[in-house]
Amino acid sequence: MRIQGKEYRTIWYEDKIVKIIDQTKLPHQFIIKDLKSIKDAINAIKVMEVRGAPLIGATAAYGIVLAIHENNSREFISKCSEELIDSRPTAINLKWAVDRMMKKLSGINTDQILDIALKEAKEICDDDEKFCENIGINGLKIIEEIYNKKKSTVNILTHCNAGWLATINWGTATSPIYHAHKKGIPVHVWVDETRPRNQGANLTSYELNEEEIPNTIIADNTGGILMQRGEVDMCIVGTDRTLSNGDVCNKIGTYLKALAAHDNKVPFYVALPSSTIDWNIKDAKDIPIEERNSQELSHVEGIDENNQVKKVLIYPQKSKAMNLAFDVTPAKYVSGLITERGVCKASTNGLKNLFK
Ligand code: MRU
Numbered sequence: 001m002r003i004q005g006k007e008y009r010t011i012w013y014e015d016k017i018v019k020i021i022d023q024t025k026l027p028h029q030f031i032i033k034d035l036k037s038i039k040d041a042i043n044a045i046k047v048m049e050v051r052g053a054p055l056i057g058a059t060a061a062y063g064i065v066l067a068i069h070e071n072n073s074r075e076f077i078s079k080c081s082e083e084l085i086d087s088r089p090t091a092i093n094l095k096w097a098v099d100r101m102m103k104k105l106s107g108i109n110t111d112q113i114l115d116i117a118l119k120e121a122k123e124i125c126d127d128d129e130k131f132c133e134n135i136g137i138n139g140l141k142i143i144e145e146i147y148n149k150k151k152s153t154v155n156i157l158t159h160c161n162a163g164w165l166a167t168i169n170w171g172t173a174t175s176p177i178y179h180a181h182k183k184g185i186p187v188h189v190w191v192d193e194t195r196p197r198n199q200g201a202n203l204t205s206y207e208l209n210e211e212e213i214p215n216t217i218i219a220d221n222t223g224g225i226l227m228q229r230g231e232v233d234m235c236i237v238g239t240d241r242t243l244s245n246g247d248v249c250n251k252i253g254t255y256l257k258a259l260a261a262h263d264n265k266v267p268f269y270v271a272l273p274s275s276t277i278d279w280n281i282k283d284a285k286d287i288p289i290e291e292r293n294s295q296e297l298s299h300v301e302g303i304d305e306n307n308q309v310k311k312v313l314i315y316p317q318k319s320k321a322m323n324l325a326f327d328v329t330p331a332k333y334v335s336g337l338i339t340e341r342g343v344c345k346a347s348t349n350g351l352k353n354l355f356k
Helices: 038-046 053-070 074-086 092-105 110-150 174-182 199-210 220-228 254-263 348-354
Strands: 011-014 017-021 032-035 154-158 187-192 215-218 234-237 241-243 248-251 268-271 299-303 309-313 326-329 336-339 342-344
Touching: 011 053, 011 110, 017 038, 017 053, 032 038, 032 053, 038 053, 038 074, 053 074, 053 092, 053 110, 074 092, 092 110, 110 154, 110 174, 110 234, 110 268, 110 336, 110 342, 154 174, 154 220, 174 187, 174 199, 174 234, 187 199, 187 220, 199 215, 215 220, 220 254, 234 248, 234 254, 248 254, 254 268, 254 326, 336 348, 342 348
Parallel strands: 154 187, 154 234, 187 215, 234 268, 268 336
Antiparallel strands: 011 017, 017 032, 241 248, 248 326, 299 309, 336 342
16 A cells, blocks of 8 residues: 555554554544554544554454553453454454454463564454455456456446555455556546545545545445446445355445445445454344444534644534444345455355355
8 A cells, every 4th residue: 555655554563552544634634643552552443543344453453462561461451352342343353353362362371472462463464464465356357357348447436445544455345446457457436425434535535546546536325326327337345244144234325335236237346354254143133333423423524724624513503413333235235245265146155165
C-alpha cells in the first residue's frame, strides 16, 4: 500500500510500541499513532482508530503483546484477552486472532512469553498480508473475464472500506482491483459513501486515489439506478463474519446492494480471508450485530474553509436516531466468495471444498 508515494503497512511494532495509522483522522490528516498499553489497544478498536475485520484482529494480537509488557501473569493476560474480544462484537477476526494468540501462549514460561507473543502477532500480520494478496490473484481472474468480454473499463461497485486500510496490506475487496490495475486492465470503482461513518468516502476513495485508480464516490442509494443503467459490471465487498452456509455479515447497507445486484443480474462477490469464517454459528440471527452511538448519524465531521476539522450536528436537536452497524446478506444473493484458496460458491459445500 502506498501513501504519498511511500510503502506502509497499517500496523507495526517498534521499541515496545505498536504503531497505527489513525483512521479517525483520514482523509484530511495522516497521523501515525502510538499504542503503548492494552488500554490504548482496546480504545483504538472501540473508537475505530483501527477498523476493518482483519486489522482489528491484528490490533488485538498486538494488544496481547502490550498486556504482557504491563504484567505477564496468566490472570492478567486472560482478562485482557476477554476485554479485547468484547471491544467490538461483530467481526469474528477479533476472536480468531485472540484465540490464536492464547493457544500459542498456553503452557509457555513467563520468561519466554513476550518473545513468543510478539512473533505470533507478527505472523498473524504476515499471514493476513499473504491471504489478501492471494484473494487478489484469485479475484483478478473474474475481473479479467469481464474485461475480455467487454473490452472496455470494468466498473466495480464497493461498499464501506475493505481495502488495505482494513487489513495489513492489499485489502480484501480491493485486492483484485489492485491486481487488475497492476496488470493494465482499466478499472473504475463506484465507491459507496457508506453512511453513517463514511468509510467509503473517507477511506476507500482516499486509498484508491493514492494508488491512482479512477473512482467516483456515490451516495449509498445510487447503486440501484447505476445497475439498472448497466453502469456496474460487478460488485465486490468485504465481510466481518461469513457463516459456513455462505451468509455474509458486512457493513450496514450491503444487503440492499446485493438485492439490487440480484434484480439487475450484476455479479455480487464477497472477498474474505479464512479468518473471517465463523464455523460455529449456524443461524444468521445469532450473529451479534453492533449498535453504535447515534451521534455517528446525527453529527458529521469535515474541514471548513480554513482547513480546520469541525464536527457539526445535522439533525433536529430533539430527533432520535438508531445506528445498526452491520447487516446480513443471505448466501442466495452472493455470486461467489473470493478467498485466499480460490473462489467458491457461497454455500456449505462451496466452503467445505476449499477448507476441508
Ligand atoms: O465498521 P467497520 O469500518 O470496521 O466495518 C468494516 C467493514 O464492514 C468491512 O467491509 C469488513 O470489515 C471487511 S474489511 C476487509
